[in-house]
Amino acid sequence: MENKLITVEEDFQNKILEVERKNATLSLESGEQQMVNTALKSPGSDIDRLTKANGWSLAEKATALTLALRGDATDILQTLSLEEQEDYHQLVRHLEMRYGQSHLEHVYHSQLKNRCQKNNELLPEFEADIARLVRLAYSSTPENVMERLAVQAFLDGLRDTETRQALTLARPSKLVDALARALEFEAAKQSCKLRSS
Template structure:
């Protein structure tokens, strides 16, 4: 706390003096203020990603301008749990930053597991409930671990190939393959476009089926619809009146149908 206060006090003095005349700040004063405002090193116990922690640690070393001795001290204090065993197993005369980083790389790094990740990559395809974006993230995770010793160009080629080969939809896979993409980003954008077009096409076809005024199959078979039935009024062939059929004709039942009607009935029968 006293160091931070001293640092901020010196900075304020420098700002006031700069208003009067230019002043050169010594390298020792700059280093002192930088170390006072250093960033904390995250903790590592072996259960989280060593690759991610290593990247964070190297970034802090560069930002804080630590030398090997300061970096070794900071890394030692950051270790927790099983990760401390790596420090304990170092020989007393070989406890250096380089040896400690090598020990952690050997135990928690992914370089010696490349064949394992390649086997996982061969057996992995896009799952039914997995979106294209999720599939792309999973492919990148596996490929970058399976080909850590390869050049960035080779890794990118394998990224594109693995992404396309693992696509669940055969039509999307064939279309994207014809694009001859050079990057995973380009291949994924093409796959998303093809999927969107297909979805829009399916929606359009469903809309046409629902809205289409074509004759229904039951009407083609001669089945009269309910609306047609409500408009139909039967005509009696006996008396010529509407509202009933000949078999239900009241005049026929009463025997009052005239001769002309009887003749018509006989001719019809």
């Protein structure tokens, strides 16, 4: 019986070392985020596979997760009580609040709603930022709905009213089409100005 306990304990230690070795191979900057993301993912993460294979308790999961944290991610431990550090669900909740994206969706919604083309901002730069904000604000939305939201945000935020009117009449269905039409319209408008000078 004692040999069996030693074997289980050694197996547990080996698994922790294996997790630490995997984490050490990741680059520091992206590695920290990747480790936290991997640890927070639902079924299929390394910690979940290890815990299912070894039948770990929640306290053992919390220990493995704590040992897997590196860099800035370890700072979260200083903000938690000892009970919270030993509670796997609390630990995951605090990590999700600090490194997760779901609680930021309302921020991205607001940024998208208020996003307007800046004075010296080129149309492709503006389009790229709209696409980024739409993906962040509506990450779980179907692609076709996301496209319509992006096109509308692009139209609403255009600085030039003539370009906005021309695009509204063109009714583009995709953001890339809206950008192409806006660039064409701007080029035609510039050409007309040169001819009339």
